[in-house]
Amino acid sequence: MTSILSVRALSKQYASGHKALGSIDLDVREGEIFALLGPNGAGKTTLISIICGIVNASSGSVTVAGHDIVSGYRAARATTGLVPQELHTDAFERVIDTVRFSRGLFGKPRNDALIEKILRDLSLWDKRSARIQELSGGMKRRVMIAKALSHEPRLLFLDEPTAGVDVELRRDMWDVVRGLRDSGVTIILTTHYIEEAEEMADRVGVIRNGDLILVEEKTALMRKLGRKTLRIALSEPLAAVPAELAPWVVTLIDEGHGLEYIFDTHSEETGISQLLGRLAALGIGYKDLNTQESSLEDIFVSLVHAPRGEAA
Amino acid sequence: MSAFNLHAIGAIYKFELHRFARTLLTGLFVPAITTSLYFIVFGSAIGSRMTEVNGVPYGAFIVPGLIMLSMFTESIFNASFGIYMPKWSGTIYELLSAPVSPLETVIGYVGAAATKSMIIGLVIFATAHLFVAVPIAHPVAMIGFMALIAVSFCLFGFILGIWAKSFEQLQVIPMLVIMPMTFLGGAFYSIDMLPPAWRTVTLFNPIVYLISGFRWTFFGHGDVSIAVSMACVAGMLILCLGVIFWMFRTGYRLKS
Numbered sequence: 001m002t003s004i005l006s007v008r009a010l011s012k013q014y015a016s017g018h019k020a021l022g023s024i025d026l027d028v029r030e031g032e033i034f035a036l037l038g039p040n041g042a043g044k045t046t047l048i049s050i051i052c053g054i055v056n057a058s059s060g061s062v063t064v065a066g067h068d069i070v071s072g073y074r075a076a077r078a079t080t081g082l083v084p085q086e087l088h089t090d091a092f093e094r095v096i097d098t099v100r101f102s103r104g105l106f107g108k109p110r111n112d113a114l115i116e117k118i119l120r121d122l123s124l125w126d127k128r129s130a131r132i133q134e135l136s137g138g139m140k141r142r143v144m145i146a147k148a149l150s151h152e153p154r155l156l157f158l159d160e161p162t163a164g165v166d167v168e169l170r171r172d173m174w175d176v177v178r179g180l181r182d183s184g185v186t187i188i189l190t191t192h193y194i195e196e197a198e199e200m201a202d203r204v205g206v207i208r209n210g211d212l213i214l215v216e217e218k219t220a221l222m223r224k225l226g227r228k229t230l231r232i233a234l235s236e237p238l239a240a241v242p243a244e245l246a247p248w249v250v251t252l253i254d255e256g257h258g259l260e261y262i263f264d265t266h267s268e269e270t271g272i273s274q275l276l277g278r279l280a281a282l283g284i285g286y287k288d289l290n291t292q293e294s295s296l297e298d299i300f301v302s303l304v305h306a307p308r309g310e311a312a
Numbered sequence: 313m314s315a316f317n318l319h320a321i322g323a324i325y326k327f328e329l330h331r332f333a334r335t336l337l338t339g340l341f342v343p344a345i346t347t348s349l350y351f352i353v354f355g356s357a358i359g360s361r362m363t364e365v366n367g368v369p370y371g372a373f374i375v376p377g378l379i380m381l382s383m384f385t386e387s388i389f390n391a392s393f394g395i396y397m398p399k400w401s402g403t404i405y406e407l408l409s410a411p412v413s414p415l416e417t418v419i420g421y422v423g424a425a426a427t428k429s430m431i432i433g434l435v436i437f438a439t440a441h442l443f444v445a446v447p448i449a450h451p452v453a454m455i456g457f458m459a460l461i462a463v464s465f466c467l468f469g470f471i472l473g474i475w476a477k478s479f480e481q482l483q484v485i486p487m488l489v490i491m492p493m494t495f496l497g498g499a500f501y502s503i504d505m506l507p508p509a510w511r512t513v514t515l516f517n518p519i520v521y522l523i524s525g526f527r528w529t530f531f532g533h534g535d536v537s538i539a540v541s542m543a544c545v546a547g548m549l550i551l552c553l554g555v556i557f558w559m560f561r562t563g564y565r566l567k568s
Contacts, residue, residue: 077410
């Protein structure tokens with residue numbers, strides 16, 4: 001698959017001296033949904049802002065669909081759509097006018113049929129003549145997506161698309177994003193809702209303190225870094241972990257009513273059967289077992305809290 | 313896509329005119345009423361007791377100055393507001409991320425603001441005509457001069473809008489600098505009426521040359537020669553274009 005976005009050794013230091021981006025290298029494939037994860041202030045928005053031309057890079061280069069964002073800014077920007085995090089709208093404009101304006105601004109001739117389709121797809125058609133100030137927050141977010149799609153971009157940035165959006169609307173938004181991907185648009189979204197990345201992304205990048213510390217297929221990431229937890233509910237409570245169980249590093253939970261064992265799902269030997277065998281040999285009875293897979297969230301927390309260099 | 317983004321210029325131009333249309337009532341009636349008030353006070357009440365200025369009845373004499381006064385302030389207000397509002401509301405992100413060159417941006421915003429200034433100038437002229445007969449010695453030059461003034465001051469307003477960090481800063485220059493300079497720049501009198509010392513001081517005010525040049529297009533003579541006036545307008549135009557070019561090149565107060 002070809003790259004629609006290539007970022008090379010990109011860095012940014014603001015005039016205040018704050019170093020927002022270290023040295024970023026990233027390739028995004030055409031047609032995928034790429035989720036950029038990271039805590040607030042990690043540099044996600046700065047990275048997007050540089051690619052879209054809102055912030056100047058300190059060094060490094062970016063190409064969008066093969067066009068350099070500085071020397072070939074017209075072609076690069078015409079290919080790109082941006083939905084920023086903040087709800088920036090022209091309060092007094094009508095919905096349909098503001099979407100038409102965006103299309104013109106991006107150099108495309110008027111196309112009412114297309115604008116109608118975009119507005120219908122985003123459930124905005126009934127609101128087309130409403131002034132933007134009359135809309136709810138979720139509707140305003142849709143208007144911003146409609147504006148970003150008005151010039152038929154091949155690459156769409158969604159910066160925290162569901163921040164401050166209620167659960168139901170978030171599901172709607174995910175459907176919208178999947179629909180866009182199905183129509184061939186490459187989507188890069190930033191989020192700090194892990195659930196969102198887990199639900200939608202094909203690949204995940206984790207950014208921390210201005211460095212991209214990991215880029216991985218989501219499923220591979222979960223497999224690679226996935227840990228499972230085995231919980232054993234004991235028939236009789238234990239006062240302490242018997243010395244014979246030391247090789248498995250088990251911990252006592254539920255005030256002695258259970259044992260917890262964390263194991264690596266992709267290691268050769270998980271040690272479960274040996275552990276259960278040892279329990280039987282020691283005469284420790286149990287009434288229930290359950291295992292749980294760690295979520296992307298657990299992985300993420302362990303990554304962003306790991307000291308620099310140890311992550312991944 | 314074409315090398316020149318005409319669709320973007322059209323989109324910005326239409327957006328801005330649409331914004332003006334929303335405030336049409338205040339936008340056009342206010343200058344018309346203000347002009348009428350000036351005529352009632354200066355033209356009729358006081359003007360009737362005044363002698364002619366350089367052979368022109370006082371009522372007619374003040375018309376070019378009145379048009380200039382409104383066009384200066386309206387141009388600056390409209391153009392500065394046009395670019396300041398997206399900065400303030402955050403919608404500037406879209407302009408910055410669009411395939412639009414600085415030149416196209418300026419043509420769209422300044423073109424729209426200058427169009428509005430021209431309309432206001434012509435409304436004032438038409439209103440003045442209801443009160444006095446105003447001869448125009450050089451009609452083509454008059455329209456051309458108006459257009460140059462509109463563009464120059466809209467460029468200046470555009471710079472102000474990019475520079476301003478608050479609504480207050482937006483108002484300071486037109487209200488505290490341009491307005492007094494216009495009143496003291498011979499909008500309502502010929503600088504020949506001043507004592508020689510003050511006349512010399514007044515010649516340091518660039519507005520004098522603009523009003524004088526505009527008055528020349530009406531009556532065939534001004535306080536200073538038309539060539540000097542034209543040089544003054546051209547100088548302002550070039551200076552503003554230079555500053556705007558620098559602002560876009562460095563991203564001054566637009567990009568971090």
